[in-house]
Amino acid sequence: MSLLGIDLGGTKLAAALFSEEGKILLREKYSLEQRKGCEVGKLIGETIISMMGSAEDAGDKVRSTGISVPGISNSGTGTVWAPNIPGWSDYPLLAEVKAITGKVPVTIDSDRACSVLGERWQGNARGCRNVVFIAVGTGIGAGILINDEILRGSNDIAGATGWMALSGPFESKYTGIGCFEYYASGEGIARTARELLAEEAGYSGELRHKPSDKITSYDVFSAYENGDKLSVRVIGKCIEFWGMAAANFVSLFNPEKIIFGGGIFGPARKFLPLIRKEAEKWAQPISITKVAFDVSQLGGDAGIYGAAFLALRKVDQHSELN
Amino acid sequence: MSLLGIDLGGTKLAAALFSEEGKILLREKYSLEQRKGCEVGKLIGETIISMMGSAEDAGDKVRSTGISVPGISNSGTGTVWAPNIPGWSDYPLLAEVKAITGKVPVTIDSDRACSVLGERWQGNARGCRNVVFIAVGTGIGAGILINDEILRGSNDIAGATGWMALSGPFESKYTGIGCFEYYASGEGIARTARELLAEEAGYSGELRHKPSDKITSYDVFSAYENGDKLSVRVIGKCIEFWGMAAANFVSLFNPEKIIFGGGIFGPARKFLPLIRKEAEKWAQPISITKVAFDVSQLGGDAGIYGAAFLALRKVDQHSELN
Numbered sequence: 001m002s003l004l005g006i007d008l009g010g011t012k013l014a015a016a017l018f019s020e021e022g023k024i025l026l027r028e029k030y031s032l033e034q035r036k037g038c039e040v041g042k043l044i045g046e047t048i049i050s051m052m053g054s055a056e057d058a059g060d061k062v063r064s065t066g067i068s069v070p071g072i073s074n075s076g077t078g079t080v081w082a083p084n085i086p087g088w089s090d091y092p093l094l095a096e097v098k099a100i101t102g103k104v105p106v107t108i109d110s111d112r113a114c115s116v117l118g119e120r121w122q123g124n125a126r127g128c129r130n131v132v133f134i135a136v137g138t139g140i141g142a143g144i145l146i147n148d149e150i151l152r153g154s155n156d157i158a159g160a161t162g163w164m165a166l167s168g169p170f171e172s173k174y175t176g177i178g179c180f181e182y183y184a185s186g187e188g189i190a191r192t193a194r195e196l197l198a199e200e201a202g203y204s205g206e207l208r209h210k211p212s213d214k215i216t217s218y219d220v221f222s223a224y225e226n227g228d229k230l231s232v233r234v235i236g237k238c239i240e241f242w243g244m245a246a247a248n249f250v251s252l253f254n255p256e257k258i259i260f261g262g263g264i265f266g267p268a269r270k271f272l273p274l275i276r277k278e279a280e281k282w283a284q285p286i287s288i289t290k291v292a293f294d295v296s297q298l299g300g301d302a303g304i305y306g307a308a309f310l311a312l313r314k315v316d317q318h319s320e321l322n
Numbered sequence: 323m324s325l326l327g328i329d330l331g332g333t334k335l336a337a338a339l340f341s342e343e344g345k346i347l348l349r350e351k352y353s354l355e356q357r358k359g360c361e362v363g364k365l366i367g368e369t370i371i372s373m374m375g376s377a378e379d380a381g382d383k384v385r386s387t388g389i390s391v392p393g394i395s396n397s398g399t400g401t402v403w404a405p406n407i408p409g410w411s412d413y414p415l416l417a418e419v420k421a422i423t424g425k426v427p428v429t430i431d432s433d434r435a436c437s438v439l440g441e442r443w444q445g446n447a448r449g450c451r452n453v454v455f456i457a458v459g460t461g462i463g464a465g466i467l468i469n470d471e472i473l474r475g476s477n478d479i480a481g482a483t484g485w486m487a488l489s490g491p492f493e494s495k496y497t498g499i500g501c502f503e504y505y506a507s508g509e510g511i512a513r514t515a516r517e518l519l520a521e522e523a524g525y526s527g528e529l530r531h532k533p534s535d536k537i538t539s540y541d542v543f544s545a546y547e548n549g550d551k552l553s554v555r556v557i558g559k560c561i562e563f564w565g566m567a568a569a570n571f572v573s574l575f576n577p578e579k580i581i582f583g584g585g586i587f588g589p590a591r592k593f594l595p596l597i598r599k600e601a602e603k604w605a606q607p608i609s610i611t612k613v614a615f616d617v618s619q620l621g622g623d624a625g626i627y628g629a630a631f632l633a634l635r636k637v638d639q640h641s642e643l644n
Contacts (some may be wrong), residue, residue: 084540104515130476142574145462153470153576153609160606163573165566170603178573181602222408246569250465251485251500254475280493280502287475 001063003315004051005308006044007114009234010071010084013040015047015064016054018308020315022122027304037087044093045100052104063105066310067097068114069304072156079149080108090153107310110209112126112134112159113150114306115296116143119259121309124248133296134161134245143306158252164321166244184241186264189217192234203230221267238273250283250291261296323385324374325637327630329436330391332406335362336423337369339351339384340376340630342637344444348376349626359409365414367422374426388632389419390436390625394478400431408596429632435459435630438465438616441581442629445619450472452577455618456483456567457584463505465628467478488566491556499626506563508586525552543589561593565600572605572613583618591617 002025003031007014009032016027028051035043071082072099078094084205085091095105116133120126125133125145133143140162144151151158162181174182184190194212197203205228207215215274246258260272276293298305329336331354338349350369357365364526366389374384394403400416407413418427429492431439438455439449447455447467455465466473472482481533486502496504504510519525527550529537545553568580582594594627598615 078476090328144574146468146473151575154578155576155609155612157606157609158574158576160573160576160609163569163604165569167489168566170561170600171429174604176607178606217498240490243383243572246489247485252466252481252574253473254477254482256476272497278492282485284479284485284488284500285498287477287479287482290477 002055002060002135003308003311004048004055004062004065005306006065006310007111007302007304007307008040008067008082008085009111009303010043010070013043013047013052014304017051018305018311020312021094022305022308023156025058025060026051030087030142036085037091037219040085040088041091041093043098046097048097048100049064052101060278061164064311065097065101065104066114066307066312066314067093067106067108068111068307068310069093069108070111072269073110073113074156075152076156078108080268093106105311105314106141107314109150109306109310110141110143110156110305111145113289114143114304114310115261115302116306117150117260117309118298118302118305119261120145120148120309121312122295123169123257123302125257128256130253131257131259132249133252133261133302134242134254134258136185136260136264136265136268136314140178140262143250146198152268159186161245161257162246165240179243180241184238184245186217186262189220189234189238189264190215192237193220193230193302196230198232200230203272205230205288207231216266218267220306235271238268239274240278242271242275242313246293247279247282247288250279250287254284255286255291257292258295259294261299263300265295266299323401324382324598325375325630326377326384326387327628327632327633328369328387328389329390329433329626329629330366330404331405331433331625332392332404335365336371336626337373337629338626339373339382340627342634342635344614344627344630347380347585348373349527350462354407356571359406360603362407362613363411363413363415363418367418370422371559374423382495386637387419387423387426388436388629388631388634388636389415389428389430389594390433390629391415391430392433395430395432395435396478397474399432400477411579417470425632426635429636431472431628432463432465433625434463434465436632437583437624438467438581438625438628439472439631440620440624440627440629441583441618442467442470442628444627445519445624446581447579450578452575453579454562454571454575454577455583455624458507458564458570458582458586458590459584460508462500462507464571466509468575477575483567486567486570488563491572502563502567506560506567508539508584511556511560511586512537514559515542518552518556525553527602527638529553539586540589557593560590561596562600564590564597566604568597568615569601569604569610572601572609576606576609577613578598579614581618582623583624587617587623621627
């Protein structure tokens, strides 16, 4: 018996069969290309049928399926809001997938929930029941585990960490993005660098070698390595914000572990000691001694592991009920 | 059958018998005077015996007891840390009280947990399952209800809201207090006013009429009413911080309700619309439309109602198990 984990991103779909011990038996990856709306739903359906077929060909059977979606999974209605998939403002994914899987249970959750569950199952949060996974990529979100359960909130939108207020007074440029994400996401790093380039006419460092609108966070990290002063300022500000945000999670949630993940951690993982040092200044002084800071072990695979863990938990629930 | 709720404060002890419907049948109040350590434990024990006796005299019986403590209740060991009661760094309150109550169940929790439970039972959070109670008094803390359960964290110190980082860079004066509490607690309001008085030699408004070290938050609120400019600045800064902190709770927890309570709300309750307006700038834009802002209905009684609700919940658990 195996578990099927599916990780839908904004541009691709990954699927994998897992053993119940967390070993990947088979994995596939598909590009979404120009698909939108129900074409994406159709691709997911075809992928499930194909993976179930592969399991059967190997004399195995899929026992349960979990799906990670890049947005909000409405646990009440089974619909999904995914801002980067056109037409998925309230998409009936659960009903659609259930029509294919029949009696095999299906569970859907957000990518941030799946990331923390993946680390909880097979990554750096094994054995933890209270964990915050801060995902820093293009945007910023958090998967929050409390007593081993995902924090959902009253409308499934808890963990909207990019909106954390960390520096007053409010500036209108934060509208639609959020203060923390404005500065400390991948897009934020590039944006802050561009803003400084526009302000600092006297700067002639390496970020000037590229058209300003083409600068990415990776250019800033790379220039930082070479001691570029403007990049040092941009990254320094991010470290401060990452530390303050982590401190706020420590003071409010008193977790065992804070895990930084997403594409930016990646290159930012080397800053973890500096982030902790910043957090130590701000956080509740007992809670900060009780918490470990870490980076994601599973990296880009955290979501698909989490999806498979959703599937496993559903099986366990079923067995408990029967 | 009645419930006994006990609310231990830093200077006094309140006790009340409640009906299971939440009506107060009898209440008593005692001053702690100079008591410390086990003398406070003894007073609690005597109070329980006296209240149980009063119930019996009325032909009634105490079915369950709940105690609110001004600090941290360690749910694993039954001990209490209460910074304002000398000798209570790890006080074995549960064992001591159980020796008195025998088979009548006892439950202890922190004042912030009891405050949100009180509002949940008989106050402005009735019918809510996801609520944040921000208590602003001398200090700042929060009681957080998630799916109708108190958020405890891995060491029972979740909700340490006074430590919220809201304005970088870090200043050494936040050490031992926390950034949010430094500015926006009762003590913070008085402190900020004193700091401004020291800086603004030209100011000759009404806060000059009192020795600077005698100024309290109530003086600042009173001067605000008369349009005193320095007080308007101090309170304006607090409204900004209260709004930012509330926004962070909204974005991270997606609650149904944010309730402001504690001694400062009180005089600050009239600022609730301004606090909400500030929060609307910062918070996740969908979550903020789903949340109601309110002030405490029970005021200084929130803790004792919450203690009685602890007692009631324990009874309900027992009935479920039997």
